[in-house]
Amino acid sequence: MLNVAIIGPGLVGGALIEQLAAHLQSPRFAGLPIAVVGLINSKKMAVSEAPFAASDLGDWKSRILGSAAPDADLAQFADRLAKLASPSVVVDCTSSDAVAELYPQWLAKGLHIATPNKKAFSNDLSLFRRIQELSGSPQGPSVYHEATVGAGLPVLSTLSDLVRTGDRIVKIEGIFSGTLSYLFNNFSAPGATQKFSECVAVAKASGYTEPDPRDDLNGMDVARKVAILGRVAGYGLGTDTLAIENIVPEALRGVASADEFMSRLPEFDDHFAQLNGEALATGSVLRYVGCVDGASAQGSVKLTRYPLDHPFASLKGSDNIIAFTTERFPNPLIVQGAGAGAAVTAFGIFSDLIKICERFGAGTK
Amino acid sequence: MLNVAIIGPGLVGGALIEQLAAHLQSPRFAGLPIAVVGLINSKKMAVSEAPFAASDLGDWKSRILGSAAPDADLAQFADRLAKLASPSVVVDCTSSDAVAELYPQWLAKGLHIATPNKKAFSNDLSLFRRIQELSGSPQGPSVYHEATVGAGLPVLSTLSDLVRTGDRIVKIEGIFSGTLSYLFNNFSAPGATQKFSECVAVAKASGYTEPDPRDDLNGMDVARKVAILGRVAGYGLGTDTLAIENIVPEALRGVASADEFMSRLPEFDDHFAQLNGEALATGSVLRYVGCVDGASAQGSVKLTRYPLDHPFASLKGSDNIIAFTTERFPNPLIVQGAGAGAAVTAFGIFSDLIKICERFGAGTK
Structure with missing residues (x-):
């Protein structure tokens, strides 16, 4: 028992x-x-x-x-x-x-x-x-x-099996935040018309974000998951040693309230539209990903472009996705699906x- | 020990x-x-x-x-x-x-x-x-x-976890044959120009098929996997109770040798081209899939159309993919990657x- x-x-x-x-x-x-x-x-x-x-x-x-x-x-x-x-x-x-x-x-x-x-x-x-x-x-x-x-999702059990059976990790890459998955799946897609601040407002109203959306956009939640993956892979990663791209505009990081942040976010719609336009012009979309690099045993969290036929580009809703590229899986082993919810x-x-x-x-x- | x-x-x-x-x-x-x-x-x-x-x-x-x-x-x-x-x-x-x-x-x-x-x-x-x-x-x-x-790939362990923790299986659907994955990923894609018989010939020459490719195209290998998935899900499936679409043209099923089969397969290129053309005309591609239906506790193996933004449509090489649609995962939990090889x-x-x-x-x- x-x-x-x-x-x-x-x-x-x-x-x-x-x-x-x-x-x-x-x-x-x-x-x-x-x-x-x-x-x-x-x-x-x-x-x-x-x-x-x-x-x-x-x-x-x-x-x-x-x-x-x-x-x-x-x-x-x-x-x-x-x-x-x-x-x-x-x-x-x-x-x-x-x-x-x-x-x-x-x-x-x-x-x-x-x-x-x-x-x-x-x-x-x-x-x-x-x-x-x-x-x-x-x-x-x-x-x-x-x-x-x-x-x-069978993420850590899969990683643990790969490592314990002696596979060599080349790269672990994924979209680990349901919130940021939802935001960029909607904002960065061919034909999408919503401004970035509008996407954030809808996500917040739907309860998909933290009470202060900066707690999602600063990348710390994703960084924690990257640290966990890195540690299960055998590397001594911590959130303090990762390269984290905080996508909260610098001018809004010190703003006191979530309300003020939300009301001023439209000032930066042009900035996000430009990044998005540049990606789409090359046949790519923007996704906010966490990454563990096997060779350097380092991790990062960043906004990255993926071509339209990449599995990260066709992600739907607020799904998570993770791709393990290893010696045995040069085409990555991929797991995707709902990564949040009771x-x-x-x-x-x-x-x-x-x-x-x-x-x-x-x-x- | x-x-x-x-x-x-x-x-x-x-x-x-x-x-x-x-x-x-x-x-x-x-x-x-x-x-x-x-x-x-x-x-x-x-x-x-x-x-x-x-x-x-x-x-x-x-x-x-x-x-x-x-x-x-x-x-x-x-x-x-x-x-x-x-x-x-x-x-x-x-x-x-x-x-x-x-x-x-x-x-x-x-x-x-x-x-x-x-x-x-x-x-x-x-x-x-x-x-x-x-x-x-x-x-x-x-x-x-x-x-x-x-x-x-973590397929059966995932299914077993879903079932044992009380999730309700709606549908299990996947591409379970590396050979048939390779064939249709190459044959049925926007802009692809190879005839079906040419795709089979290349796959055979590359060692991706059984010595007689009819042993892949008849669906029995996929049917075995569907039976296994069905049984792990708790249903009494057998290859004899599945609806299996054998895509070996009827006229070639009784042909004595693999060589004769290969030499006569081009006679049926128009048939496969038509199926493919009809799929592509509706923005879809053809994939050879196995399926377990939870409501009826029945299984099937068949050639099916998937829209271009479906994860099955963007599969590469000879990868396998499996999608578990359940009560807890209405957007399916998906696992993909190499499903064959030593x-x-x-x-x-x-x-x-x-x-x-x-x-x-x-x-x-």
Whole structure:
């Protein structure tokens, strides 16, 4: 039996609970011994010796984390999980730096970790290396974080397989931000007529951007994903060592509010129109990509041109795409699809849980 | 320690031995306890208590399966592997029906199986079901066959993750034959001028087709892959229940030799030119695809039109591509890249070996 405990049941954690609850009741789930035994949000927590019933998970807000539940205490939560008889996995569905800092303590207690939280894998290299050391043995504990890049798309598992079987990475290149995918798929296409500021305004109104769109356009989210890919490939990358092209116009970086940024962005429509026109004139489109170069072991984040028959040029909606060019795949191995959203992110975590369950779920600690 | 034994070290098996030998000597391999202990071809065999050294694997023809080695006997080979102290995996690199029939016996002895051989997963449904039953427990033994569809591309692992986490399959659609990918990528493209028979002749001369190209054009290889995908998705598909469009012209199906087929194929160039012209006139191209429909749980293999901005239309060379349309991925999750060739097929098997090693390699039997 593998015990699962979820931290931060918000959008993604809630979707994961739904998927797990559905499957506790499905015959397809038979044979995969997973039990949900812990839940904690910012206020309340619950850890149970007996697995939560699917019906309780379906209404966890009142039936598991209701007013009678003990107050949240992350240290106690981890201690109680570590004392259970079967192996336990902590699923960190927060995006918190502070929670990520706790991973080494949890691993030292023998707890497995599965998470879409990018912080532990893209902040200080020293934290990442401690986590690697503590999870490097075949006997466990293990750390899985497929959903930190491309949500549920098989990105990190594929990269890990390539590297561990001895392929040589030539280049990893991709569109890793659903927001920037959407923006440039719409702005930079033959016949497209929307101005750049209009595209950003539509994306913001549709909820595709961060509250301040500069948090997308500055490239930091993409840089985190590039750092993660580079680290899984075996290179000591950090967001501080990457060449990052921040496409927020310099004059607007210091502007105080998102509203003021949005109202002044049209001043720079001519700038983006010129870049776009130059690309289209050569039969290309603009895409905002992250790149890891195997030869130099360096990474970058930048606005780049791709010819119209390139797979990046025909991307639709807010899809992600990633191309692995290697010794064995001189024509790249490509994965594409939805790289953001609660259901597909939860799918990525659930896939990690299956792997942990298959490796460790049959045994005792 | 996971013991690996390889049956049929030809092109693919040879590439796998190379990859395993390279990694026994690489620091990246540390921590993954894999040992190669058995080799058998049609004449000789060897099973060793002590792992073969990387240097012996580098020259296995003379140093492991040389004239002093015992004569090949597959039953003895399996028996000896089953008696080793650590778990063992048999890697079937043949394409033999007879070898595939032995899988249930091996599983009953506790041997794991990893293979690119499609037969056990696309022949009689009864054989497949026996294999499923014998490998269905978390304690093992296990069967992995990623390389039976799309070689090393993460196709079956992705499908399995989708299904096991409870996603609903709407449609699985793809170009699964490197040969037919190459033929139609070249024949059916805006501005392409080669006649169909010329494309086939070039593909044959380049070694991309079977000795008799009708063995590609009849759709049976694609049908096997569709059956495998359908079965992994949970449907009882067989090549006998699929709607298969055989594109060998009817008049040439009974022709005795491949040479006569090739010499008469130009008689049908007008037929293919017409199909192609009709597609191009509507802004589409022709692609030979396999399809599994989730709602009906049925499969098909057919020549189909795709608009120019569809990912299948911009495929290059002999790449494979597969699109999973599901409840969670209404815009499909797509995987593409080389789906044939010794190195990438061996990569697919090696990735399976890592999974078996992670699940069972740390324990004893």
